[in-house]
Amino acid sequence: MDQKRQRRHVLRVDRRSYAQLQAAVQQGLLLPCDTVVGSMRNGTVYRPAPWSLQHQQLLDDDRLQLGDLVIQGAMTHVPAPEFRALVQASPTYMTYPGLAPLVQQLRDQTPAFKDDLWQAGLRAAVAAGRVTVGVNGTVVGPGPAYRWLPQETRLTQHLGHWFVLLAFEAEATPRTTSTLVAGVDVGLNPLATAVCRDVAVAGIRRADLRGLRIEERLLGEHLLYAAARGALCDLTKWLAERAGVVVVEHLDLTTFASRYPQRSREHALTDWQMSWLPQELHARGIRLARVDPARTSQMCSVCPSFTLGTRVGRVFECPNGHQIDAHINAAQNIIRRWWATRRRAHQA
Structure with missing residues (x-):
């Protein structure tokens, strides 16, 4: 078995947060650093100020809190184990109730699926409004134990666009012996x-x-x-x-x-x-x-x-x-x- 290792994911930041991030750079809330992001070697990488590194959480599927900063983007675009780790580390994460069955219906692809019934369930969830849920209330089921590493969070400005880099500690995985x-x-x-x-x-x-x-x-x-x-x-x-x-x-x-x-x-x-x-x-x-x-x-x-x-x-x-x-x-x-x-x- 290998020792635990880090896994990193680069997520797009919504344009609505660009002005806020530029202001954060000017105010010293984002500090240039020498972290290398492989796919964006020509970009400028920033680390949040120490206060922001210590106070991070996922607020909902589109918003990540970094201290006093709240940035919008594709925050759920990580694999299921990493998303579960994000939710576990976010005590006030909010989402709509009753989503897991709707996701399962999309995966089952059963002939009994009805668009109108599925839409009715979706509308009911939105009408109920977002609520604070534990990890068991999200759309990810049980999985391997990963841990989010907020101290490794970085932001990158590359070709006029902003991205957030999130790091996770993955569980040890067995090495393959297959030749297939x-x-x-x-x-x-x-x-x-x-x-x-x-x-x-x-x-x-x-x-x-x-x-x-x-x-x-x-x-x-x-x-x-x-x-x-x-x-x-x-x-x-x-x-x-x-x-x-x-x-x-x-x-x-x-x-x-x-x-x-x-x-x-x-x-x-x-x-x-x-x-x-x-x-x-x-x-x-x-x-x-x-x-x-x-x-x-x-x-x-x-x-x-x-x-x-x-x-x-x-x-x-x-x-x-x-x-x-x-x-x-x-x-x-x-x-x-x-x-x-x-x-x-x-x-x-």
Whole structure:
């Protein structure tokens, strides 16, 4: 078993807090420091003044208190164990009552799901108003024991935007002894499909948020994120228990003309691919590899030679008569591409 280690997550700060943060810098409430944030090496990093470091808590899903500062942003965009640690360290954290069943309904994807009934439950929660709850009243169930490290909180200004860096102490994790290779195909419906001898799928139901008032719609978006967060954290655990290498596509979200980049952020996929999954795999000694995504969804993974096929709904078909789930086909092609890359490197 390894010793406990830190895990760090960079969260976006809402623009409404920018002016307040600039004033805090001028007033000496935020002090420049030499902390390095890997993805933002050219940014300026600040640590809160000692008073702020000692008095931090999550007020609700959108607000973090740092002493006299209250900043708004995507404060729930951390994995489930870390979110649980935030709530445990925040005695006045407030949320709406009765949310856990609504999140579970999104994850179950049962045929009995009714948008109108789900919306009625959401409206009832908003009508009841926020209340102070313990950790058992949140939308995260039991999980491993993590601890929030407020003394490590930092704020970063990078390319005109502000981000908050939160640190956690993670429980010790066993190192892998597996030599299996897993391939992961990401999308939106489902969120991700993993192949490692057997198959695991992370998916949630797409709830209809039309016709809701602003506060209700914002809560609905939080619930969709919470459901996706839970599904993806379960998939991470599944991969960590099986694989020695996890292969994903190297996606450049800046090249997409569709709404996929925005929706992948709304459904926790971006956070999972870029931060949560790499940190968990690294902690367990599992290699994360990224491969070129070109045509991984267009080739047949069953044919021994390169064969293009077509997708009909969720089924991939090739001219040689093979039919396979399109997402499983893509995940298997991702594994094949990794092996091909290894062979070329060995020959070179």
